[in-house]
Amino acid sequence: MEITVDIESATPMFSQLVMQIKQAVQHGKVAPGDPLPSIRQLANDLEMNNKTVAKAYRLLERDSVIQTKGYRGTFIHPDAMANCTVDLNAWVTKQLRETIATFRKAGVTDSEIRIAFADVLNQPQGG
Amino acid sequence: MEITVDIESATPMFSQLVMQIKQAVQHGKVAPGDPLPSIRQLANDLEMNNKTVAKAYRLLERDSVIQTKGYRGTFIHPDAMANCTVDLNAWVTKQLRETIATFRKAGVTDSEIRIAFADVLNQPQGG
DNA sequence: ATATGTACCGTATGTCCTAATGGTACAACT
DNA sequence: AGTTGTACCATTAGGACATACGGTACATAT
Secondary structure (H helix, E strand, O other), X not given: OOOOOOOOOOOOHHHHHHHHHHHHHHOOOOOOOOEEOOHHHHHHHOOOOHHHHHHHHHHHHHOOOEEEOHHHOEEEOOOHXXXXXXXXXXXXXXXXXXXXXXXXXXXXXXXXXXXXXXXXHOOOXXX | OOOOOOOOOOOOHHHHHHXXXXXXXXXXXXXOOOEEOOHHHHHHXXXXXXXXXXXXXXXXXXXXXXXXXXXXXXXXXXXXXHHOOOOHHHHHHHHHHHHHHHHHHOOOOHHHHHHHHHHHHOOOOXX
């Protein structure tokens, strides 16, 4: 699996990693159970920070596209193929689009929406 | 109706105006049909910019707490009493709270929620 | 020892938004 | 002429945030 990152690109590096790994899964270039390079290894190869790679891996694991097994390394998730077609962000965007449309129709200012949004998001959790 | 503004306060000046005028309505200090000082007049009295007062008036009119009649001036709305108890912002906050709670339960990062939110809000309109 | 993922501290840069300011101008009316 | 609300141009200061970086440390395994 070849991974490249374009520093000049407008899309964040961690995002490029996520997309490329998902594509590799979808194109069958990697199979469930296949090992991925370690965070430090990949960061070293691509000449980027560990944290950036770790962030990409964290997101991929949340989406159940990869599986980290602690000291044993990281592997492609058994259901990777199915899970990487599920776009969580697209779903979030769709939901927000509907919600915000309702607000706007009610005459709520974008500024007010932003403020309310910030208030809610900055609450301890569970909100 | 006495209106004061605290420049030092953390709450924006336009917001202070909105709250004070709503309170004056609720406390019966002003009645429907009563005239409000003109935007320029109030801005001059409180030593603040026209735009800031205009912003407060605009929000108050959207909430049907006041009524602007163009060159004739601005007046307390007939249904001001009822309308100023309707808190549009509280409704927005409640809706957002529920929506965001759903996202979080699905494992969506706050950061991702913010990005999706910004994307949706920064679209031409109607979205 | 070496490697794994992970967690914490922090810094720097750039972007976006808010709030508030200033000036100019308009149509409509007194 | 003067006033009304409103619209456009603009700037300033401040905050919040994303991205990416650096260093250090941990338990767990080989």
